[in-house]
Amino acid sequence: MRRSVLYDHDIRRSALHRAERLSALTATERDMIRLVNEPGFQRWMEQIHSIGGCAAPVYLSGATTTRDAATGEVLRSYDTGNEPGGRLAVRCRNRRESRCVPCSYLHAGDTFHLVRAGLLGGKGTPPGVADHPRLFVTLTAPSFGTVHRTTASAERCRPRRDGGLCEHGRALGCGLTHDTDSSAVGQPLCPDCYDYPAHALWHAHAGELWNRTTRAIRRHLATSAGITQTDLGRHLRVSFAKVAEYQRRGAVHFHAVIRLDGPDGPNAPPPGWATAELLGAVVHAAAGVVSVRTPYAPGLGEHVFRWGTQLDVHPIRALGDDAHINDQAVAAYVAKYVSKSVGDCGGTDRAVASLDDIALLPVTAHIRALMSTCWRLDRLPELGYLRLRAWAHTLGFRGHVLTKSRRYSTTYGALRVVRAEHRAQGDGPSLPESDGTRTDSVWRYVGSGHTPAEAEIATGIAADLADLAAIRRELTADRGRPDG
Ligand SMILES: [Zn+2]
Ligand SMILES: [Zn+2]
Ligand SMILES: [Zn+2]
Incomplete structure (x- = not known):
């Protein structure tokens, strides 16, 4: 009798403990429990693994069928019907590290090969x-306008022996030392003069x-x-x-x-x-x-x-x-x-929607002033053709980060095809076409991005892949031969 009371007590205590723990779970942890219990979880992990742990995947649904061009015989076919949620994750391919670390590294690697091919040959050059x-x-x-700059040892920023003030009453010189990390570097001495x-x-x-x-x-x-x-x-x-x-x-x-x-x-x-x-x-x-x-x-x-x-x-x-x-x-x-x-x-890499938006951004006063200037200049009909509001977040600069002439070397597209062939994974829309075949594809966008729990898992996958790549590099270096 006494024993069963104890037993009952233990059960209640552990249930209470569990309830306490459950209620203490963050939304992300609850999302994680839901995610790992989903039937397609393992396959979803494989998808994220195959796109390098992309931080902002694009989900597509559709099918690709490759036929022999002459006979019409189906050589390969793939459709997302058997994938979790009927969809396939593909890379965001964002070049910015602030948006997606794995894709930005991949993009930087492609840029390296693209630029190097134009200098040394290779990849078709x-x-x-x-x-x-x-x-x-x-x-x-x-x-x-004058801005604070990084100073080398024993050097001073904008020294001015005779002092002097600008029309706004601010010192024309600085005379301090700033190391590279100093938040002053790049900021104007007088924002009103700038x-x-x-x-x-x-x-x-x-x-x-x-x-x-x-x-x-x-x-x-x-x-x-x-x-x-x-x-x-x-x-x-x-x-x-x-x-x-x-x-x-x-x-x-x-x-x-x-x-x-x-x-x-x-x-x-x-x-x-x-x-x-x-x-x-x-x-x-x-x-x-x-x-x-x-x-x-x-x-x-x-x-x-x-x-x-x-x-x-x-x-x-x-x-x-x-x-x-x-x-x-x-x-x-x-x-x-x-x-x-x-x-x-110190700026931002997302488009801004209003002056209020700009006012709330966690950026320096200098960057904020540049963005607001773009916003205001856009009101002038003479400058309307510049569409400065659309480019306020890039401080008015509207070019691509990398541009090249047609004959310089290979293209990002060609490098991606080579990579897809190399991976020879055979799933997804990036499947390359070879001679004598015809490929029909129908794909549509069904969503993008991660839930907080998915993001945590993708980050883990990306980190594992980065560790593996580092180990592989070390082994290759040990063997004393260049990375193939
Ligand atoms: Zn990505
Ligand atoms: Zn200074
Ligand atoms: Zn001034």
């Missing part, structure tokens, strides 16, 4: 390009300034060879890949690889007169003369935009040369920037 004249060029934005409209408008025209620069490079090359611009194409081609990087002051600058090829592209070198030295001189001249004039707007006047005075032009040496700038380093450098976004200079 002939290896001879390594002997063509190649430059690594950095073009900067002009100054829109020319926010010019900064935002320069961003809006930076793409056009780049286009004009590439045209001027071709023009100058023709002039220096004593031929017409139309004739230039019979002698050589100019190829490039460029990436935009946000500096701490919130202004983009461009890093570009510029290469000279023969008239038919990368298969042949340019004529002997088209040297890296000549190209260097031509880039300097072109960057110095190009400008973009903005339309007149009341209260703003008009602006004539040019590049900043800081222009770096370096020939790229072949790997193995002890020169500082080599193929591999350039490709790695460019790849690093495509995963960055305006978020890395």
Whole structure:
């Protein structure tokens, strides 16, 4: 009798304990319990594993059937009917680290291969390009006002012995030291002196300034060879890949690889007169003369935009040369920037919907001022064509992060096909088509993103995959052979 009372007591206590624990569970933990008990959980995990633990997968539903083109015989078929929820997860493919770490790494890797192929050959680009004249060029934005900067040891930020104040009563100099992490770096000494409209408008025209620069490079090359611009194409081609990087002051600058090829592209070198030295001189001249004039707007006047005075032009040496700038380093450098976004200079990488939205963002005062400036400038009918509100979150810059000319090297699409073939997994819409077959696909979007519990599992999968990749790299390094 006594025993059963005890027993009963224990049961009640453990039930209470369980209830307490259940009520103490967070929403994510309850979601996790639901998720792991779902019948398709294992297969869902496999899906997320196959997309590298993508943080924001896109779910598709549909089917792909591959037939022999001649006989119509079905060679492969796949449909999402047997998948959990009747859907298949595919990668978000976002290049931004702030949105999806695994996809941003994959994208950076693709960029590395894309840029490297243009420098060393490979991935369908002939290896001879390594002997063509190649430059690594950095073009900067002009100054829109004095900002605090990182100081080297024993250096001071904006020293001014005579002191002096601006018309707003703020010191014209700083005189302090700032390390790289200092939140002051990139912020203006006086926000009222800073020319926010010019900064935002320069961003809006930076793409056009780049286009004009590439045209001027071709023009100058023709002039220096004593031929017409139309004739230039019979002698050589100019190829490039460029990436935009946000500096701490919130202004983009461009890093570009510029290469000279023969008239038919990368298969042949340019004529002997088209040297890296000549190209260097031509880039300097072109960057110095190009400008973009903005339309007149009341209260703003008009602006004539040019590049900043800081222009770096370096020939790229072949790997193995002890020169500082080599193929591999350039490709790695460019790849690093495509995963960055305006978020890395204190901004945000999501579009904003209103001025209130901008006011609430966790950004620096400087970035907020730039965004609000874009928003306000959009009201001017003369500047309507710039659609500055749509680009307020990128501070007015509307270009792609990476742009390249057609003949530079391979494409992201081609690299993805190679990867899909390599994986040879056979499921999903990225299935490559081979000769002699016909593939019919019907896919529709059915949703995207993770629940909090799904996100936790995907993060875990991504971390496991990253560990595996690191171990594999170490093993490969131990064996002393390059990664295949
Ligand atoms: Zn992703
Ligand atoms: Zn300072
Ligand atoms: Zn001032």
